Amino acid sequence: DQQVKQNSPSLSVQEGRISILNCDYTNSMFDYFLWYKKYPAEGPTFLISISSIKDKNEDGRFTVFLNKSAKHLSLHIVPSQPGDSAVYFCAASFESNYQLIWGAGTKLIIKP
């Protein structure tokens, strides 16, 4: 049973435009949502997170939006840069144990 879903395996965006990565979840009890970025042959690196009590968190070019009623979150990257080309993982956790439950990832390709 997949509790965190990233339905787009890949996404291609022009450099300078906005990249929007989507994530859906099924468990309304999640307390935190996190986005990680992964380059080939490296481990995931933390990008940005949001608590379930908020609906938006912004950090530089990265903004995460949370829609609890739709059980949906999205990561916006603007403007997109070539170095943003990577696989982006959405993950969710509970405050009680901080165990991360991961989506399958979306490969973002930024075209020059």
Place this chain on the structure above:
Amino acid sequence: DTAVSQTPKYLVTQMGNDKSIKCEQNLGHDTMYWYKQDSKKFLKIMFSYNNKELIINETVPNRFSPKSPDKAHLNLHINSLELGDSAVYFCASSQEVSGSNQPQHFGDGTRLSIL
């Protein structure tokens, strides 16, 4: 300075062998994890240790045994390797802070291939 380091980076071995993967973190974190990334690219938690004590033990075969000699190290020993064990194994660490979710820091992975 590498925060979370795993060795070896690549491991190619025969079915039936026993092998170990080592992990060390220099971040002073209390909690360490082992993940398996399967062929579908899902990251699945295998084990988690907090201050050398096992706190998460997902359904994995008994052939997998984690060992934490101190809170900076979490090694993974695998007995009687099988073809299905071929995957990328990631080690991670984090600092638990009550009331906030601290991000996990990952090593670069160990690519295990069973012949």
